[in-house]
Amino acid sequence: MTESAQVGGRYVLDRADFPAFLDGMRAAGYRVVGPTVRDRAIVYGEVRAVTDLPIGWTDRQEAGQYRLERRSDEALFGYNVGPHSWKKYLFPAHERLWTATTTDGSFEVRPEPDDATPLAFLGVRACELAAIRVQDRVFGLAGDPTYARRRRSVLRVAVECGQAGRTCFCVSMGTGPAVHDEVDLALTEVLEGDRHYFLLHVGSDRGARVLTDVPLRPASPVEEGAAADRVASAAASMGRSLTTTGIRDVLVNQPDHPRWAIVARRCLACTNCTMACPTCFCQSTEEVPDLSGEKVERWRRWDSCFNSQFSAVHGTSVRQSTQSRYRQWLTHKFGTWHDQFGESGCVGCGRCITWCPVGIDVTEEAAALREPARPTVPSASKGTTP
Amino acid sequence: MTVAGQPKLGVFKFASCDGCQLTLLDCEDELLAVTDRVEIADFREASSAVRAGPYDVALVEGSVTTPHDLERIAEIRAQSRVLITIGACATAGGIQALRNFADVDEFRRVVYAHPEYIRTLATSTPIKDHVPVDFELRGCPIDKGQLLEVLSAFLGNRTPNVPTESVCVECKRRGHVCVMVAHGTPCLGPVTQTGCGALCPGFHRGCYGCFGPQDTPNTPALSERLTLLGMAPDQVRRVYRTFNAMAPAFRAAADAAGKEATP
Incomplete structure (x- = not known):
């Protein structure tokens, strides 16, 4: 019927x-x-x-x-x-x-x-x-x-x-x-x-x-x-959890937390997290002229804060290190996104965790950044088993 | 074809397979547009008609492997206003730079019936080791679109738009499924410069690193992952020792993997 x-x-x-x-x-x-x-x-x-x-x-x-x-x-x-x-x-x-x-x-x-x-x-x-x-x-x-x-x-x-x-x-x-x-x-x-x-x-x-x-x-x-x-x-069966209470301040107020250096040792600066992320919106626009000089096209393409050229100002990247790029991404996603758009930039889909070729886990990083900053940086890089 | 006032282009070959020069011929439709804008003054792969220098722009393919090469590259540099190297051989020494890790005299004795006729250097080195280079176009072979972009930029007196980011960027833009994450296939994409259009991952293969290291290559972290995916230290060493074995980041990664092989 x-x-x-x-x-x-x-x-x-x-x-x-x-x-x-x-x-x-x-x-x-x-x-x-x-x-x-x-x-x-x-x-x-x-x-x-x-x-x-x-x-x-x-x-x-x-x-x-x-x-x-x-x-x-x-x-x-x-x-x-x-x-x-x-x-x-x-x-x-x-x-x-x-x-x-x-x-x-x-x-x-x-x-x-x-x-x-x-x-x-x-x-x-x-x-x-x-x-x-x-x-x-x-x-x-x-x-x-x-x-x-x-x-x-x-x-x-x-x-x-x-x-x-x-x-x-x-x-x-x-x-x-x-x-x-x-x-x-x-x-x-x-x-x-x-x-x-x-x-x-x-x-x-x-x-x-x-x-x-x-x-x-x-x-x-x-x-x-x-x-x-x-x-x-x-x-009731979420594979991961992340404490959001005060997360903005945790990230924004700790630019020198030693965890940033630890995660940067693992981060490939490959952009996979940002490309897979359903909210990441970074882009570049460029003009593509043809050889005749009589026609030009404007193209927009996905870009990423993990690319050095993305933050190039007057030809030089202002985020030379992978550490500064990872910090920018995580701080924006969970922190300054609130300032900019009045909400979190993360929806908890887990794509950035799954599709990171070396398995960096934002929930683990966010938790570690809540730990008191210790003065020394461990020497060994941390790996996860596939 | 010669038109007064057109920039003169020369294409020169050193130790190489000619594949990068062929990319220029492979431009087909755009090749006519190229010849409308530049005079191809010396391109022996395409034509035996050769005009003497000087040249406004020289495209140099191949690596320096003989004493004669050393003289020729100095001469070409002296004759050229802009010198652009094309391909992995010219920018990183190419696959033939594997000789740099071996005994060339032994190769010569084994391969040639009359080794005394062979005059060669002990190393294969990129052009920039010998003369100043204005732009290096990566790839084995180079990408046609990037070559046209570099020529177009030269003609327009602007900086070429050739990204130095990872292969992963283009892989994801094209919607390819990551072969490393979804299939467990070792892949050099995260440490390799884009430009090929993510060709191999598009066919379910790992990246072979044909375009050399990206601008921020974290090879130690990738090597650790390759090991977790089941590659022995010698295999990790070998994946970095191909077309760009002498690119500093890949060379260091291969050396580091080799060290683990002999505890």
Whole structure:
């Protein structure tokens, strides 16, 4: 029995009807992007059919290590977060902003055409919703037109986590695993015995519209309880934790804490943490002229505070040492982000821990920086086993 | 093609495989744009028509390995307003710099039927060890886009935009899955300069370090990780001893790994 979905309503979507849900999003004009398996990881890509989803796959994560593994069931969303984040769609890694040409003394600037199909983000985790909100504030404050244009057209379909990863700490950061943000649709996946269904919360008119031809029925209290239990279980099994009380002052007031030197011995200054981070927004823009000198393109690309050239002023980097770059990143992320944007820059997704090639753990670093500064720096660098 | 007032370009080869020069020919569409802007005065890989110097810009491929090379590079420098080295051989001595860690006389005796005909130096060294160099373009081979950028910058009288950051930056921008974190595959990407487009990780291989060390290479921390991933000290030493073995950071990393091999 199909009934028209109401904003604020809570329904049950059976697993068998998930293809109809995908069809509904497409029929409403969205290109659906979400989790897919590629190169032994769960990454975001186009979802054309339910079989594109990571059915029966999960991720096992540790500091500096990620492994794709089979689950004992056929869950569609039985993983946590992978190397990609949604920022790759809202804030692309390489983006041409405009092209200028000169002919016969005149000068013409052509902006990039806006002909992209609106995207449906399928499978946005609670921490990722928080990350999008953080970037909304960053790019909103900056008045960034291309970000705003893409962001406005996105349909956000959240999926609450039914499990936590070993590098997750969203509970510490107050961002998850339950979805509290405004969202178009929110799903919670439930597998119980022979039953496999999704509790579906409708958060917006835009969300309700894609459900027109999707078989749904109102959720029973028992089904709502089963979904809530799953999320509570994820909340109770966070792999990491971080004490946020007074964290801004701990970081900002201790630029000479010996821990900075210790972590710098391990840090590769490779930028992986910042590239994988769903809130890091650093970028550089550059003009790329062609050989004729008659055409120039302006490109924007992801950049990182771990690159020496990023902090180059008059040709010289003001953060020559890896120590100064790591300190800048952590202090900004957990400290001065509050001064700048009124909130933390960290959402507790754990990507920076997992995707650091040497497994540097921000929760461990933050805890160490709370310890009283000792006068000597240990001589051996600290490693973690993979 | 000669147009009055066009800058004159010379392309010169030392000990090398010619792959970097071929990158210029491989520019194809853009090659015509290049020849519209510069006169290719001496490029023997492409044409036997050669005009004498001086040159506005010289692209120098290859390393210095013979007494004759020493004379030639001094002559080319004297003839060139701007001298740009292209490729790992010219900037770090190349794969042939492995001779620097071995006995060249022994090689000569083993390889050649008449070793007395071979006049060679005991070392393979980068161009900058012998003459001042205005810009070094890295890579084995160099990247076509970076070569065009350097030529374009020269023509526009501006600084080339050639990043010195790690390969990881481009790997992540392209959305590649990290081969080290997700597959346990040893990779030099974190300590290697970008420029190749993260080619090998894009094909599920670890980075081989073709572009030499990035500007802040933490090789001790990476070597420790490579060891944890199961590489023996000799293997760690070997990954640094390839196309950029004489680049100071890679040389030091190989030496450090070698020390662990003999306790």
